[in-house]
Amino acid sequence: MATHETDVLVIGGGITSAMLAQKLSELRPNAHITVVEAGRSIFDVQNRGRYRQRALDYGEHPWRDDYIEDQQADGIISMTMAVGGLALHWGGACNRFSEEDLRLKSLYGLAADWPIEWTELERYYCEAERRLNVAGEPSPHVEDRRSQPYPQQPIPLSYNLQVLKRWAEQSGIRFVGLPMARNLTPHDGRGACCVYDTCGEVCPTGARYSPDFTFRQLAQPKKIALHDRTLVRRLVLDGRRDLVVAAQGFHQDRPDDPIDYRAKTFVIASGYCWSSHLLLLSANDRFPNGLANRSGLVGRYMNGHRFINATAAIDEQTFPGQNMTHSLISREFFRCRPDGPFVRHDTRVWESSSGRDPRLRSAEGKLLLGDEVMVDWRARAKGSAVRLRAYVDVHPSADSRLTLNAAKKNRYGDPMPRIEHRFDAPTIAREAATSEHVLGVFNRLARASNGRIVNTSQGDYLDHPGGGCRMGSDPAASVCDSYGRTHDHENLFVVGAPTTPTGGCTNGTLTFVALTLRSAEQIASGVGARG
C-alpha cells in the first residue's frame, strides 16, 4: 500500500475544492495541500474551440471522458466527474441568496435557520465574486445592498435583452442583467467573452470561469498536489479517538494497489452527492451508520429548488442568437411578508426562438421543401418568443434522502448513491398556491406588447441541489457547524453545497463558494506552517 502524507487532504475537485485549495495555499503557503479527484484532469483549453464545434455539429459531449461509467448515482443531475466538476459546464450564473434564506425559521416558522449571520456571509460573497471575477449590476432592491462593488462592470445587455427589459418592466417588476462569472476583458489567464453562446457546454476562451484553470494554476507551480483519477473509497478513524487518520483510495490504473492518504485535516469537497456518500460508505464499528452521523442526518434534507418555465409571445421584434446565454433577473419576489402567504422565487427572462424554429411540416402536415420552409419560418419569426423561468423556494423533509443502493455497485463493490427528493409538509401544502402565484407573475409580465403566455411547464428535478450534511449549531439536528466542521470528528470538514440546510430560490454556486471561503479560514487556522 502506498502512503501519501499531507497537511490537508481535500477530497473532490470541483469549484468549492478549487476555491478552498486556492485560499488555503494563500493563507498557509508552506502547508502541504493535496486534492484528490476521482475523475481525470482536462487541461486542454487549446482544444476547446474544436470540442465546441463538434458539440454543435454532432451533439458530442465537449468534455471527453469526464465521467466514470460505474461511478454514477440515481437521481444525480450530471454525470460529470472530473477535475473541475460540474462547474466545467455551468452557465456562470452568480446570484446571491438573500437574508431570508438564512432566517426561514425565525421569519416564517419554516424549515431551519442557517447558523450564520447574513452580514458575515455577505463578506464572503464579495470574496467569491472577486475570485470568480463576476460581472454584475447591483440589485435595485435596498435589501440586497452590497458592501463592495462587483469586480467587473455588468455584462452589457444585448439589443434583444434591452427590448425584453423594456417589455418586462412595463409590469412594474424591476430587472437587471444576470451577474455572471464571465470575463469582459482577459483576466487571470483566461480570455475575454466572445459570445460563443455555449457557456453551459464549453467556453473556448475560458472567459466563463471554470475550476480547471485554478487547479492548473495551483498544481503546476506545486502550490498543491493534485491527484486525479483517484477514488477515495472510505475514511478511517483513529483506533481510540474520533479523529480521521486516513483516507483510502485507488488510482484508476492501479486498482489492486490502495493508497493511504494520511493528513491532519480532511475536507470533503465532493458536492451534494458524493460527500454524503463517502461518509455513509465509511461506516465502522463505532459509527455503524457512517462517519459524522451520530445525528443520523447524513444524506438527509437533500435540497434544491423547483422551477417553473413558460414561453411568452410578444409583438416586439428580437433577433434570436445575439447572446442567448445571458438573461435578465428580478429579485422582486425574494422576500415576502411574514404575515402573508409564503412564496419566494427569482424571475428570469431570456431571448428565445422557441416555437419559431424552422420546421419540416406546415401546421396542416404538408411536407415543406426549400423556399417553403423559409417562408413558413419567416412568417412564424415575426415578433418574439420570450423564455421565462422561476426558481421556487421549496424545503426538504428529513426523508429527502441520499441512500446507498445495494443493487448498483462500482468495480470495487461499493454501493452507489440513490437520491430521492421529498418536500416537507408546508411546502406540499402551498404547492398549488405557489404555482398560481408564479404563473400570475408570468401573465403580468406578458401583458405588455400584446403578449401572451403560450406554454408553461414545471421541472421534474430539483436544480442546484445541496444538502445531505446540513450545518447547524445543534449536533443532534445537524451534521456540521457553520464552518463545515463535523460535530463528530474535529479534523473532518464538509464544505459547500452539502452543508446548506435549504436550497434558496436562485442559482446556488456562488453561495456554495462563499460558504467554502469562510470554511477555508477556519481550516487554515488549524493548519500550522510546516517546518
Added chain:
Amino acid sequence: MKRRTLLRWVAAGTAAVPLRPLRLLAQPRELTPEAVSLLHEIAPTVLPSALGRDRTRAVVDRFVVWTRNYEEGVALAHGYGHPRLQKSGPTPARRYIEQLAALDREARGRGARWSALDREQQRAILDAAFAEAGVRNLPPRPAGQHVVADLMALYFRSSDANDDCYRAQIGRETCRAIPVTLRKPDPLER
C-alpha cells in the same frame, strides 16, 4: 519458437479475426461520388432558391465533410437533470448512400431523373421516404435518419440560415465582440 511456427500462428490468427470488424472496415465512411452527385441534384429542391448555385453547392460540400468526419462510439451530450450516457452510432454513410439510390430509383420509376420531376412528385417521394425513415420533424442537427432531412437540418439549423430568416447579421454561432450584440443587427447583405 521457430520462425516458421510463429508465422503459422500469425496466419492462423489472421484467419480467425472475426468477420464483424472486417465488415466494419468495409463500411463506407463517406459518400460515394455517385451519391454526392445525386445529393447535388436533390439539394435545390430542399434548400432555399435564394442560396443560389454556389451556396447550395457549398451546403452539400459541407454535408459531405460532415459525413466524412463523423466519429463512431463517441459520448454524446449527457444532458443535465436526467443525464444518461449515449454514444454515437455507426456512420450513417451507408444508409445515406442507400437512401439516395432509393430516391433515384423512385424518380426513374416515374420516368425521369430527380431534377426533371415536378415539385409535387418530388414532395411525394420525399414524404414517403421520410415516413419510412421515421422522420417527423426537422432534426436539430444531422442525425442519420434520412440523408435529405439531414441535409436540410445542416442548413436550416445553421447560424447562416438564422441570419437568412431574419435577414440580419446575427452570427449566432460566430465569435463576436460583445459590443456587436448591443445594437440591432445590421441588415444582411447577400
